[in-house]
Amino acid sequence: MFRFRLAVAIVVSFCFVLLLGFALYWGSNQVARHFQRSQMAYEAFDRYERLSQEAYRHFKQRMDRLITASPAAEAGVESSKHRLYEAMQELRNTAVKTPIAESHTEDWQDKPAELERVAHFTAFLDSSEYRFDEVERLRQQGKNEMAVQALSKFSEEEIDGKFQPLIDAAINAEREKAGQAKQELEDLVAQSRWIAILASLTAAIFSLTSGALLLRGVRKPIEALMKGTDEIASGNLDYRISLDTRDEFAYLASHFNQMAQELGLQQNKLREGRVVLEKRVAERTFELHQLNEELKRMDNERREFLADISHELRTPITVIRGEAEVTLRGQDREAEEYKDALHRIVELAMQLGKYVNDLLFLARTETANLQFEWDSVDLAELVAGAVENFQVMAEENSISVSLDAPTEPVWVRGDKQRLRQVLFILGDNACRYSTPGGHIAVALRVDGEMASFSLTDQGIGIPAQDLERIFDRHFRSRNALASRDDGKGLGLPMAKSILKAHGGSIKVTSIENSGSTFTVTLPLISIEQDSKQINEK
Known part of the structure; x- marks a missing residue:
């Protein structure tokens, strides 16, 4: 027109x-x-x-x-x-x-x-x-x-x-x-x-x-048309040009409205794509965050792993050194005594080999992830051997060690090396935190279907407010930090994990500056299993 x-x-x-x-x-x-x-x-x-x-x-x-x-x-x-x-x-x-x-x-x-x-x-x-x-x-x-x-x-x-x-x-x-x-x-x-x-x-x-x-x-x-272009330029894609004519301008306005509609659709698609992209970026960010946390956890486990190495290897090495020094100081000893000392050193060396082979498991806190070599263990014999090792460690600080245990075997089912590891952890802590000239009392009792092992020292004790946290990893009570700076707070959590895997438990009672008593309980083997074990012996 x-x-x-x-x-x-x-x-x-x-x-x-x-x-x-x-x-x-x-x-x-x-x-x-x-x-x-x-x-x-x-x-x-x-x-x-x-x-x-x-x-x-x-x-x-x-x-x-x-x-x-x-x-x-x-x-x-x-x-x-x-x-x-x-x-x-x-x-x-x-x-x-x-x-x-x-x-x-x-x-x-x-x-x-x-x-x-x-x-x-x-x-x-x-x-x-x-x-x-x-x-x-x-x-x-x-x-x-x-x-x-x-x-x-x-x-x-x-x-x-x-x-x-x-x-x-x-x-x-x-x-x-x-x-x-x-x-x-x-x-x-x-x-x-x-x-x-x-x-x-x-x-x-x-x-x-x-x-x-x-x-x-x-x-x-x-x-x-100018108003429409201004609206579109300002971002108002919902604006439509209305012309009541039938000429070229109306045709242009209709195409302009169609263009605005298509731009709106494209913008919505871009917005949806941006939302999807942001969601994917968030997912990838979350995954990266999880991976980062996993790397941090692995790094922490690596540190804990190294700490466990230093902690777990220290006690057997100390006992081996003590056994060797005591044996060398003796002038008139019988061959049987040297044989017993060497036998204990061999057992401690095997314990070290066990630690070296199982260092990976020491870095894990979940008992379900630990691997054990299950067998029937005479707890009385294991405790008696451990006490002899305690005596070697206690001589450095003139600490005496006593044992009160039944003469007959006390059978439990477990991993001998790991149970010895628990005993070493408790004995090492008692020797380290006891005052010179003190006394460590070890007792083994049988109470119904449970075996009970207790270790009482005359050391620095544990503050009442720290009793609930001493089994947490890397935790050390304030008086322990003041007394020694070489501990990592790994031994007791590890002992608790091992005992939990054996169906046992560990408890502690303590008075600050008077001493502590750790009590370990383990389930006994049934009568049929006990008779079978005696016959095999």
Whole structure:
């Protein structure tokens, strides 16, 4: 619709331009034609003037020759006659040979009158030559008076009465034609000026009117489109352009709304993709966090593993060193005593081998992850051997060790090396935290279906507020930290884990600065299992 209105305005404007151009072209042609007519009239006027001058000059020469009869006058007559006939021939040629295409209708209508005038001039000149010849014959015959009378009569009647009015009429006619052409030229210029003014005013009025109508038709759609672009640019993709027209702007607005809708859909997809991406990033971040925590846990386990190594290897090495030193200090010992000492050293070396092979399990706190070599163990024999090792460790601080245990075997099911590890942990702690010259009392009892092992020292004791935490990994009571700085707080948690795997338990009672008592309970083997074990022995 808008394109049609614009096309109409362009076509009409083009028609105005063509009309104005045609008017200017027609006016220029008319001006050129009238100017040509005026020029032709003035040229004809000049030719008639020349004809008049040459005619009077010739007439004067003929009269002078008739009067004076001198040879010079004869030469002037011939010369003037030649010029007169040239002027007459030029006038005749111009009148006869004027192209029709170059002549206006009115000029062509005047052409017969001009030809008639030319014919009259020709006839007059011919008759004047005849009359002059008649006068010349009269003069030659000696009839001078008659020749003068005839010449005077010819001058008055023919030259003044006929030729002069004829030439005056021709000159006046040409002058009138030149004036008429000039007036028509001036009228045409004025007419062309008004035509140009009217055409310009009409074109200007049409241009202003059509421009105003087109501007009025496009202002509202353009404002709506500009507002829509501003809304879209500001991020309001829900905005829609509403136009009630049926032109190109409505088509553009519909496509603009479709574009905004597609942009909104794309933005929603991008938002959903960003949410999914953020979710995946969060998941990957959580996984990385878990991996990081796992690495931290593994690093902590590595540290604990190294701490367990130092802690667990220290006690057997100390006992082995003590056994070797005690044996070397003895001067008069029997071979059986050396054999017993070496046997204990071998057992402690096997204990160290067990530690080296099972160091991985020492780094784990969950009993379900520990591996054991289950067998029937004589707890009385195990405790008695451990007490002998305690005595070696206690000699450094002049600490005495006593054992109260039944003489018959006390059978439990467990891992001998790990149970010895529990005894070493308790004995090592008692020796380290007991005051010099103190005493460590070890007792083994059987109470129903449970075996009970207790170890009482006369050491620094445990503060009441720390009793519930001493089995936590890496925890040490405040007085233990003040007494020794080489502990890691790993032994008691490990002993508790081992006993838990055996179905037993460990408890502690303590008085600060008086000593502590650790009590270990383990389930006994049933009577059938006990009898079978005795028979095997």
